[in-house]
Amino acid sequence: xxxxxxHLPTLSVQEGDNSIxxxxxxxxxxxxxxxxxxxxxKGPQFIIDIRSNMDKRQGQRVTxxxxxxxxxxxxxxxxxxxGDSAVYFCAENPRDSSYKLIFGSGTRLLVRP
Amino acid sequence: NAGxxxxxxxxxRRRGQEARLRCSPVKGHSHVYxxxxxxxxxxxxxxxxQKENIIDESGMPKERFSAEFPKEGPSILRIQQVVRGDSxxxxxxxxxxxxxxxxxxxxxxxxxxxx
Numbered sequence: 001x002x003x004x005x006x007h008l009p010t011l012s013v014q015e016g017d018n019s020i021x022x023x024x025x026x027x028x029x030x031x032x033x034x035x036x037x038x039x040x041x042k043g044p045q046f047i048i049d050i051r052s053n054m055d056k057r058q059g060q061r062v063t064x065x066x067x068x069x070x071x072x073x074x075x076x077x078x079x080x081x082x083g084d085s086a087v088y089f090c091a092e093n094p095r096d097s098s099y100k101l102i103f104g105s106g107t108r109l110l111v112r113p
Numbered sequence: 114n115a116g117x118x119x120x121x122x123x124x125x126r127r128r129g130q131e132a133r134l135r136c137s138p139v140k141g142h143s144h145v146y147x148x149x150x151x152x153x154x155x156x157x158x159x160x161x162x163q164k165e166n167i168i169d170e171s172g173m174p175k176e177r178f179s180a181e182f183p184k185e186g187p188s189i190l191r192i193q194q195v196v197r198g199d200s201x202x203x204x205x206x207x208x209x210x211x212x213x214x215x216x217x218x219x220x221x222x223x224x225x226x227x228x
Binding site (some may be wrong): 008034036041042043044045046049089091097098099100101102103104105106 | 154217
């Protein structure tokens with residue numbers, strides 16, 4: 001698929017380990033952030049979101065951490081499974097154009113069996 | 114409960130031809146967004162439409178590209194006189210409302226190849 005390439009940062013983890021994917025966002029005025037998962041040949045799939053008035057939010061096997069001081073977002077996946085292999089994008093939602101998503105460049109997660 | 118439907122999934126056009134990409138939003142969603150994705154990159158916003166209205170087309174090239182979301186029928190992204198640089202995946206998303214913390218649902222995309 002078009003997201004499998006030589007230039008995407010790649011994180012390779014052993015099945016069962018925890019994964020941490022990082023993202024730096026650009027706009028200090030953004031107040032809503034989302035992590036998307038994109039499998040080869042498919043559209044982005046919502047994973048988890050967080051508002052700027054929060055530092056941490058947990059879902060099923062996933063946790064998002066937000067550090068507004070350094071404009072950093074991370075996605076933690078617990079007990080990574082082969083089905084987690086995909087490209088992961090963070091996206092920010094600027095306050096002044098709240099309908100628009102600004103995507104980061106993505107990280108490819110490879111899960112070794 | 115069908116999600117966002119895009120067709121065709123794959124489209125091949127010769128340079129100079131026209132490409133028409135269709136997007137049917139989730140039933141009941143009146144807000145549609147188009148994004149473009151080049152290989153190994155994130156999605157880039159192109160245009161935001163509500164029924165019969167273009168709200169923001171700031172991400173769309175000024176020439177050759179147009180979008181519509183008629184009262185009846187799917188949203189259409191139209192690219193006239195395609196060039197090789199138009200080759201990309203084009204994704205449509207829809208939402209029931211707009212504003213922060215409104216989840217947008219994405220379709221599977223149309224992969225345009227210009228030969």
